[in-house]
Amino acid sequence: MRLASADQRELPALEKLGFVFESNPHHGCRLVKTPDKLIGDDLQARLNTRVIGTQVLVFEETASTNDAVLRMAGSGAKEGLVVFAESQTRGRGRHGRVWASPRGKGLWFSVLLRPKLAPVALTRLTVAASVAVARMVREFAGVETQIKWPNDVIVRGRKLAGILTEMHGAADEVRFAILGIGLDVNCRSEDLPAGVPATSLLIETGEMQDRAALAAAVLTALDEYYRLALENFDAVIEEWAQNCETLGRQLVVTMGARRIEGHAQALDGDGALLLRKDNGRIERIVGGDIVVEK
Ligand code: BTN
Secondary structure, three states, rough: OOOOOOHHHHHHHHHOOOOOEEEEEOOOOEEEEEEOOOOHHHHHOOOOOOOOEEEEEEEEEOHHHHHHHHHHHHHHOOOOOOEEEEEEEOOOOOHOEOOOOOOEEEEEHHHHHHOOOOOHHHHHHHHHHHEEEEEHHHHHHHHOOOEEEEEEEEEEEEEEEEEEEEEEEEEOEEEEEEEEEEEEEOOOHOOOOOOEEEEEEEHHHHHOHHHHHHHHHHHHHHHHHHHHHHHOOOHHHHHHHHHHEEEEEEEEEEEEEEEEEEEEEEEEOOOOOOEEEOOOOEEEEOOOOOEEOO
8 A cells, every 4th residue: 555645744653553654766755564453443444334333442451341332331432342452451251251252352242232122132143243243254264153152152062152142221221231241353362261161263264363354344243233133033042052052962051050942943023942841841042051962
């Protein structure tokens, strides 16, 4: 890319951000390298979305992007705010687990949503987000992704991305929801948590991925699937069923001290998993940890 002379006044600031330019007396200035850095304005400029990305912020470090969005939601931030962090010191997963977020190696971000949904239907957001991430990663990096209900995107049985949806409001009304997504992009095996089958796009493809381009692609997909979650969830269920490793399997689900065993039949209209137990009764699962038996 060549720069017009007016743009060249911006060079020192861009070089500080890690852009590298080559100047030539005949051809002017040429961009030769973009930094492996997420920049809010750059991400926002890549988007042409309806809701997601009304504002895009990138923090160098924060405790948890879900908490950062929570603070801003309290002071009236608009739906669609996205907060990324290059690293998180207290990234968390479901059930209070730690989510490793090494600096500059993944996409660690949260989105503020104000959906007109009853609290019981909030699982729709997690399901829709998992379909969006699985699809976009497949298209972007060419790896075969699957979904493990409700919140994992997996590759070859290993976790690539996780989603943590946190609801704020009353029992009968959602004030807002925070969709937190962690996607292991350029992590090496030593960056991933020990004892959990996890992977990254670098491990799967053998190539460093362009995080900014991937971030914009994922936000674009999330925007589209958020609309579907609200307006045409059946279309999401259909795509989910095609890509889901959980469906049709014999499962053990643990919810606190409770352990339920059964056959994963389908998703219902709220995104809950319907499990057929050995006695033939259907159990609706809206949370818990799933172990696939066979
Ligand atoms: C899980 O699989 O258990 C969910 C993991 C969610 C991790 C993301 S990283 C960005 C956001 N901030 C957090 O603290 N957690 C989510």
